[in-house]
Amino acid sequence: MRILILGGSRFLGRAFAAEALDAGHDVTVFNRGRSGPDLPGVTAVRGDRENPADLERLVAEGTAAGPWDAVVDTSGYVPKTVGAGARALAEAAGAYLFISSASAFADFPSRPLTADSPLFDCPPDATDGEYGPLKAGCERAIRENFPGRVLVHYPGIILGPHETSGRLTWWLSRIARGGEVLAPGDPKRPMQLIDARDIARFGLHCIEAGDPGRYLLAGPKGHTTFGEWLAACAQTTGSDAHFTWAPDEVLLEHEVTIWSGLPLWSPQEGEAAAVWDKDSAPALAAGLVCRPIEDTVRDTWAWLKDAPSLADEDGRINGHGLAPAEEQRILAALKH
Template sequence: MRVLVIGGSAFLGRAIVQEALDRGHEVTTFNRGRSAPDLPGVEAVHGDREVTADLERLVDGRTWDLVVDSSGYVPKVVGDAVRLLSGRAATYAFISTISAFKNFPAEQTSEDSPLWDCAPDAGPDAGDYGVLKAGCERAVEQGFAGNALIIQPGLILGPYENVARLPWWLNRISKGGKVLAPGDPAQPMQLIDARDIAVFTLDQAEKGVADRFVVTGPEGNTTYGEWLEMCKRETGSDAEFVWVADDFLIEHEAGVWMELPLWAPAQPDMANFWTVSTAKAEAAGLRSRSVADTVRDTWEWLRHIPEDERVFGKKHAHGIAPEKEQAILAAWAARSA
């Protein structure tokens, strides 16, 4: 199978490229050549998807069986690529997000849940990440003359993660000492490895499926406490977790999600963050490896990177500053005393 991956050098896109190569497919990547090197074995075409001439150069003389768009964020930009690729591939797989659903995470979510309102030709100012992704989905479904495969991932982890959620925790825990652990250690989570999304996406594309799937891990496949203990075990750390209540963290202005990655406090608007239905994807063949395997493999990748180079998520940096962490821990200890 001939596969084009738009993006393809970082995190999920990289996992999709690697899986396609492992299956013996011919892979072309199209990206700006800035995020990370392209994997050996691909035909790398460098260009900017927002530049029409670059897209035209990409499609000149080429056709594919499958296009995987792992780097589409603006409906108009996605639509421009869709129009040029329509008729040059059988399937267009678009990597969207569970955040495209209007009522997530306040309400339980499945493929039938309503999407945000966003036009398929909207520009970057039409809304935030989830809103724009909903418009991108419409651009694919309405503009591509072939199979439209919409993949809507939940929380993605794994090696080469460039968002710095799991990498930040691994890096912080590896340093040891008292570690601020947010909320309830028994809080169930629902995590999926990028490599499992890659397998599922290619499985569906190879079968010619045109559909949409919410793709995340099984509900409750770990808890927050178990997850952090996995990080401690893999790093060989002597870290001591100090579990601090949600209300105290909010009172002390700890940043939800960003400063303490994956911390979703028990509030009504977050009530169903970790209770997403994966029944449809599982019936279609989705399988998820253990979270422990993901943590192990991510640390195996991360530990070979010099500590001063473990900087990810440049646009929206994750992780609490050491001085703020220590201040909250000191305040918590004083209250407990």
């Protein structure tokens, strides 16, 4: 197939490009060339999706050999911009796969999710707002311009090589330093993590199969726990780290920022009670395969060791993680 990826040089877009190339597809990427090098083997068209002239040039250059079979959009965030791009591409591609987010659902993360849960009410021409509603508006904008030809996937927490958000990467960096590590909440708390490469492989499978389903993408229930995840980090890094688990109420008392202070931690009650309760069974039945979390941790560490440092002077990555002094203060308080 001929595949156009809007993005294609960072994390999830890069994973799609790599999986598509490995499958033998003809891959075009459209990006500004600022976020990183394109993978060898792709056809790169430079441009900004906010610039109509760049979109016109993309269509002219990219379809010289015929239309694309599908567009893969991993970088759409503003409905009005996404809608303009979809209009420009409507006659140049057969299908449009939009990678949305679990955050597009109005009930997330307070209530369990299915792919039929209600989306936020965001218009298709919105230009500003919060992340989740904007993702819902982007989907509406695409459906207006690719009627009957849209695939929408809603990932949960995405991990894997080239992840720079600071979720797995911060934990790997911290655990690699060894010693006593502050761990959050309950080590038996189940998690539904998913590797970017598995999202890409499933997305391409759906395009190839002509499957227009709406799917929640997350690891199957029982895939891993917080304790198993951190233990995999310790084993992978060869660290002597040992974990001291702090109850939710202690972390709240010490004003640890939910979700980012200790990445992916949130209390098991309240507004984020169902953050790890997504119904991924339909996607699994349709062909989604989630690799063991140990494989994701291993491959991410192999990449991270050779990557430029992502951390600031306090060891945080993209605002994620605790400064060493703060971690030690909480660990000391737990002993009294």
